Amino acid sequence: MxxxxxxxxxxxxxxxxxxxxxxxxxxxxxxxxxxxxxxxxxxxxxxxxxxGLVEAHTHLDKSLWGLPWYVNEVGPKLLDKIDNERMNKRALGIDPYRQSARQSIQSSLMGSTHIRSHVDVDTEHGMWGIEGVMRTRDEYRDIVDIEIVAFPQSGLLRRPGTLELMDEAMKLGAEVVGGLDPCTIDRDPKGHLDAVFALCQRYGKPLDIHLHEPGEVGAFSMDMIIERTRALGMQGKVTISHAFCLGTPDPALIDPLIAGLAELDIAIMTTGPASRPAPPVKKLLEAGIRVCSGSDGIRDTWGPYGNADMLERAMFIGLRNNFRRDDELRLGLDVCTCQGARVMEVAGYGIDEGFIxxxxxxxxxxxxxxxxxxxxxxxxxxxxxxxxxxxxxxxxxx
Amino acid sequence: MxxxxxxxxxxxxxxxxxxxxxxxxxxxxxxxxxxxxxxxxxxxxxxxxxxGLVEAHTHLDKSLWGLPWYVNEVGPKLLDKIDNERMNKRALGIDPYRQSARQSIQSSLMGSTHIRSHVDVDTEHGMWGIEGVMRTRDEYRDIVDIEIVAFPQSGLLRRPGTLELMDEAMKLGAEVVGGLDPCTIDRDPKGHLDAVFALCQRYGKPLDIHLHEPGEVGAFSMDMIIERTRALGMQGKVTISHAFCLGTPDPALIDPLIAGLAELDIAIMTTGPASRPAPPVKKLLEAGIRVCSGSDGIRDTWGPYGNADMLERAMFIGLRNNFRRDDELRLGLDVCTCQGARVMEVAGYGIDEGFIxxxxxxxxxxxxxxxxxxxxxxxxxxxxxxxxxxxxxxxxxx
CATH class of the missing domain: 2.30.40.10 (Urease, subunit C, domain 1)
Incomplete structure (x- = not known):
């Protein structure tokens, strides 16, 4: 070197x-x-x-980066988007290896040095995504470290066979177990959460679960995650992504959740979304909670936005959280650098002698x-x- | 030519x-x-x-563009920001002529061809802002059309003498009467609105009023604006800027307001703010309401954001309104072009033979x-x- x-x-x-x-x-x-x-x-x-910037939540396997423009005419429901993507992935040429390599290079150009990528695992495409992104992870190790989350995008229990594929993905070498909206997608919060936590236990791996569920139902799911994290001794090993429910303007609802997250060192990922309730970044950081961020999907069949720029993401976090003072903007940058590294368990990150x-x-x-x-x-x-x-x-x- | x-x-x-x-x-x-x-x-x-893009809401007189970086350590309240700016404007070198010229050129570089600028009128600085931006308006007419709104940023009635200065600004050549939060700043909604509507009547000019007031109080102020627009026959001559109250997720509150806005052809300006409730752009357009947008303050003592890019603003509107389909993104662009021109009463705007x-x-x-x-x-x-x-x-x- x-x-x-x-x-x-x-x-x-x-x-x-x-x-x-x-x-x-x-x-x-x-x-x-x-x-x-x-x-x-x-x-x-x-x-x-x-x-180096830390892209702690994206979907490397599904970007349309470098492909012809995809004219989005998809329906408004979450399942419209999920089904549209799964069914059209091959026809659109979304090869997970090629597309993840393209996005990883874009990410590196924009200053990211670490990426956590959720990668779809479903009964339609099996290990296509995992194998493709693993290849990118191995081939581009010189420019960026990639961590793979096995992600049941189409649901875990509602599509039989998916749980077995998740197991296979972990065996193949995924580094993190993923999950998704246990109430509103799988419609079986106990079943979903027991299954993903069991995978964590079996492989000794952390969890990063998508939780879009808003308000009371999101709070319910989050509380069940907190409960299992405590019971299984998984302190410091769980990330909740999006966590829109923490954007509910009701301290009676969210303060107990924040206390639970802090107690069990559960991390929160927020993109700083403009159109959804969003976790209050400053309040979470002040409670000692690790907060990271990411681009989420970049130019995919879900939406056209994104350029893998985590410095711009720090701006979005600032805009979303009404950060105006210089010291507040710095919080956004910390989320997109050192805080992200802490969530990904990268030790010695930042600017100091001895650090990476x-x-x-x-x-x-x-x-x-x-x-x-x-x-x-x-x-x-x-x-x-x-x-x-x-x-x-x-x-x-x- | x-x-x-x-x-x-x-x-x-x-x-x-x-x-x-x-x-x-x-x-x-x-x-x-x-x-x-x-x-x-x-x-x-x-x-x-x-x-050409239309910047329908900015503050040309207060940008720090091209000046040394201003480290923002301002307090959290609205009045903190108002007082901080008024008191430090001269010391910071915010000369309204120079700064408005700088921002206007930046705006033009980014593709804007029309600008509506609110310009501060207060007892501290008198006509300094109006005269400065008028000079820019006249000197840079070849690259951009600028319309000036006389804006009582520090309050109209709470600071005696301001109303007389507003009158002077209109005499000098401001094209639009401005106003600001009649309940929460002036704390006299009837007094404030009667005063600004009287200025409109006296000079035969339109109104563009800042309305940050959220929820029920904003709805109350908006209703009073609707009432006066109807009584004075000012259909098509009123713009309400920000209109956060329209972001309240309660159809019982906002649907009657939307009906009133549509009936009286009152326009709405939204920046697509990520941290505040925001008017639902698609719903307003579908009701036939003119909707325009703007950068608001660009790199000023209020906050560091902004680059005068109204194409980026179309993206912000898309992000804020969860526009994902191509046809939805186009709505954002229309707001930042032809809709803006309609609000500024620029006839024949768009791409067609005979148009500007x-x-x-x-x-x-x-x-x-x-x-x-x-x-x-x-x-x-x-x-x-x-x-x-x-x-x-x-x-x-x-």
Whole structure:
């Protein structure tokens, strides 16, 4: 692994300094460092240096990135979208390997160094998605770390055979067990949650469950997740994604849930959605809860939005949470960097000596400015190596 | 006024065609047009052509654009923000002429051809804002049309002397009367509304009133606005900006208001705010109500967001209203173009022979793609003249 000396960079837009990257780690930070013999030197030109961005919730297997424009005429219900996608995936050419590789490169160009991807497991396509994204995970390891969540997108119990496929996905090497709306999709919260927690227990893996259910029904499902996390000793091993129910403006409903999440170190993922109730990021962070974020689906049959830019996502979190002060905007960035790493159990993440050398360089005066302008990514660094310069990756997409 | 032949452009991403612009209007649209003698030809390279974007709600006089980064440490209340701004405006160097000129050029670069700007009128700064933005309006008329709303940002009745200044602003040449939260800021809804409607009557000008008041109190104020619009025969002459109360999820509250707005042709302005209740755009359009949009404040002491990009604003409206289908995204674009022109009473706006030649060219396969990628503005055309090419304006900022 080649070493690198970064000169004239500003950690979090602070005073200019230098940084020596050795063996994939930040070896030293300080002004006027000299490059050891044979170590390349990169002039940071006074750019801001931030921890590599963390894309903690996306769907690498289903993006239409690089394919002809998909004209969306899908019906309004959740099941319309689920069925439309499953039934048209092959005809549209959504090959999970190729598409996940394309999105991963886009993600890396935008400064992400870690990705957690939910990957569909269903009776129509079996292991197609898991195998495709595993191949991308292995082939593109030099530019980004990918963690795979086996995700029963079409339902777990309502489509017999899916649970067995989830088991197979975990055997194949998925790193996280997924789940989905135990009340409103599977219509059997006890059955669904018992099944996914059992998979976690069998494989010793964490859980990341989609919970779109709003209001009281979402609160009910969340409470059942909290209950099982406690009973099974899975503290620190559970993430609840979306968690719209936490956006209910009723402290009597959500404060007990927040207390439970904090007690059991259950993490929350929010995209900062504009059209749905959203978890209150500042309140969760103040309660000591790990909060991460992600792009969710990027240009897929569900919707056309998304560009894999987690700096823009920090802006969306700011807009959604009415963050206006510079210190508030910084919270959004933390969610999209170090907090995400904590959720993905990446130790030693951030800007400090000894930490992983996953970094991104952006021009700008302040961190808040970099966020709201979605400052261009000048350099993206993965394990001490420059993997993208000015929007050009060292890897090409299939 | 020089004429221009645009070749190989695709109106709304349709089939490629040509377009002859003469005397500031779209003279002809058709394949294989020949340029009359002496008329310049511009190759559109297959770009999408859209109507010029319409920035129907911003605050040109208060942007910090081009100034050093303002570290926002302002308190959480609305009055904190109002007082902070009024008191620090001069010290921060927010000269209304210079700053409005800077933002207007940025707006033009992003494809906007019309701007409605609210401009502060208060006892601290008098006509400073109005005179500054009037100067910009006059000096930059070649690239963008600016309409000025006299805006009592600090309150109308609660600060004696403001009403007289509003009167002075209208005399000076403001085109629209502004107002602000008659209950929660002035705490005298009858007094406030009677005063602003009287100004409209005295000067024969339309009204555009900020109404942030949510829920029942906003509905009450809106009802009083509807009542006065009817009584004074001001159909088609009133805009309500923000109108958060219309985001209340209670048809019993909002349906009667929507009926009143439709009956009296009262327009609604929404930014598609992620953190506040928002007017339901599709429902309003279906009721025949004119709906426009705007950036609101851009990088000011209120908050750091904004880049004057009304194509991005169309995306924000889509995200806020959960628009996913291509036909829904197009609604967002219409709000940011032709609907905005209707609110500003610009006749003959859109892409058709005889209409004003205010246009923007963007690359892309479909309109939805142009919106979600916020496609670069290749050419911006104002009254038939190219005023920006690839992000470079024909004008420079002071």
């Amino acid at each position: 080649a070493d690198l000396l970064l000169r004239n960079i500003r950690p979090y837009a602070g005073a200019p300094t230098d940084m020596l990257l050795q063996a994939g780690r930040i070896a030293r930070i300080g002004k006027g460092l000299t490059a050891p013999e044979g170590v390349a030197v990169e002039d940071g030109r006074g750019d801001i240096v931030l921890p 050398a996953d970094l991104v360089l952006v021009p700008g005066e302040t961190v808040a400015e970099a966020i709201v302008t979605r400052s261009p990514r000048r350099r993206v660094i993965k394990r001490g190596k420059i993997v993208a310069r000015d929007g050009v990756s060292i890897r090409t997409a299939p | 020089a004429d221009l032949l645009l070749r190989n452009i695709r109106p709304y991403a349709g089939a490629p065609t040509d377009m002859l612009l003469q005397a500031g209007r779209i003279a002809r649209i058709g394949k294989g047009l020949t340029a009359p003698e002496g008329v310049a030809v511009e190759d559109g390279r297959g770009d999408i052509v859209l109507p 030649a205010d246009l923007v060219l963007v690359p892309g396969e479909t309109v939805a793609e142009a919106i979600v990628t916020r496609s670069p503005r290749r050419r911006v055309i104002k009254r038939g003249k190219i005023v920006a090419r690839d992000g470079v304006s024909i004008r420079t900022a002071p």
